Amino acid sequence: MHALPRILTMTAAAVLAAGGWMLAQPQTSASGTPAAAAAGPAKVSAPPGPGYYTEAQAARGKVKFEKECSDCHSVDPKKPPRVSYGGNLSSGFRSLKEARYNNHSRYPSVYYYWRRMESEPGDNIDRVSPKDKLDVLTYLLKENGFPPGPKELVIDENAMKGMYLDAGPGFEWLFNGRDLSGWGFLAGHNCEPKPQGCGETNPYPEVTVKNGEMLVAGKHHTLAYTERKFKNYTLQLEQRFNKRWDDNPDLFPVNAGVMVFMSNIRHWPDKYALVDGRWYDFMHIQSPGLNWKNTYDDDVRRRALRGPNEWQDIEIVAKNGGLKAYLNGLLISTVEEGQITEPSRLGFQLQVVETHIRHIRIKVDD
Numbered sequence: 001m002h003a004l005p006r007i008l009t010m011t012a013a014a015v016l017a018a019g020g021w022m023l024a025q026p027q028t029s030a031s032g033t034p035a036a037a038a039a040g041p042a043k044v045s046a047p048p049g050p051g052y053y054t055e056a057q058a059a060r061g062k063v064k065f066e067k068e069c070s071d072c073h074s075v076d077p078k079k080p081p082r083v084s085y086g087g088n089l090s091s092g093f094r095s096l097k098e099a100r101y102n103n104h105s106r107y108p109s110v111y112y113y114w115r116r117m118e119s120e121p122g123d124n125i126d127r128v129s130p131k132d133k134l135d136v137l138t139y140l141l142k143e144n145g146f147p148p149g150p151k152e153l154v155i156d157e158n159a160m161k162g163m164y165l166d167a168g169p170g171f172e173w174l175f176n177g178r179d180l181s182g183w184g185f186l187a188g189h190n191c192e193p194k195p196q197g198c199g200e201t202n203p204y205p206e207v208t209v210k211n212g213e214m215l216v217a218g219k220h221h222t223l224a225y226t227e228r229k230f231k232n233y234t235l236q237l238e239q240r241f242n243k244r245w246d247d248n249p250d251l252f253p254v255n256a257g258v259m260v261f262m263s264n265i266r267h268w269p270d271k272y273a274l275v276d277g278r279w280y281d282f283m284h285i286q287s288p289g290l291n292w293k294n295t296y297d298d299d300v301r302r303r304a305l306r307g308p309n310e311w312q313d314i315e316i317v318a319k320n321g322g323l324k325a326y327l328n329g330l331l332i333s334t335v336e337e338g339q340i341t342e343p344s345r346l347g348f349q350l351q352v353v354e355t356h357i358r359h360i361r362i363k364v365d366d
């Protein structure tokens, strides 16, 4: 028996509650400073959604799996495949939970698993039809602990991108790929959220969710922020700008940023620290009013950046009051330890360029 993932322990009510986005009710005191801790559920955000396939589909997939795949693979650790060549697909390093590279999950959504199926079965990829591969995939989802639901999985690659799987060992999805639960939004310069302030809190139509991405239209400056606060954590996400550009890539005029400290919810806060997302300054940490001591390596930034309009991998590790910011796996900025003394919400500066953000996940260390 493999360990049951936490999604199986969810109640039906919790699954339903996860279905719609909730706007944050910012906890601000009269002085405008946030209340000590954001009240909220134990989970950062809703876990992967109600089943992506039906029981009947997985049953069909089981038959196909045994016929087409079981020479080389098994799903029961006690029953090895006929030839121990492809290994076990539901436990160990080939399971959905553990398949990873550099601390990132290799199958963040059904899409990546589906695309992996194109290279199977290894002896002849045309031996099994796409339809049968799809059914086998649902059987493997089931064997990996993802429960069935009311609708069959169909071959729709964009929809599959929004079907999030495991966030990786120790990680939770901060954005679940389906809705904006767990997030607050604010627009209006120098404004705190309504009703206390002048800030607009409805994310639509500036921020929507599509194909597993938080899609930012880029029409006006907006701040997205987490309902919860964090102190020691690893934050990972992928971000991509979408802007027509066939010019010098160094001069790509786009902007974003992750706020790792917000003294209050305002656009902009009284005191904040921003891991910059301006193209020419990616991962440079600014901390007005806080003056955290930090280092920034612009040579590494230039080497790390992928092209304009490509996905960039961003990782921020907060530990012992210090912080490290990585771009595409390379360390760009470091805040010396012992300087960050309180937990904070995380904020996303959404600037006037179409921006796509996905796979936002967090590993909380305390």
Ligand code: HEC
Pocket: 065, 068, 069, 070, 071, 072, 073, 085, 086, 089, 093, 094, 095, 099, 106, 116, 117, 120, 121, 122, 123, 128, 133, 136, 137
């Ligand atoms: C001839 C033997 C063989 C057959 C038959 C076969 N596979 Fe594989 N499969 C492999 C091998 C070997 C690997 C590992 C390759 C690698 O590490 O890149 C693999 C890897 C995989 C993976 C990736 C696991 C990971 O580590 O992330 C999946 C998923 C998979 N196979 C599914 C299937 C399915 C579904 C079928 C049946 C339709 C199938 N395979 C049939 C040999 C086989």
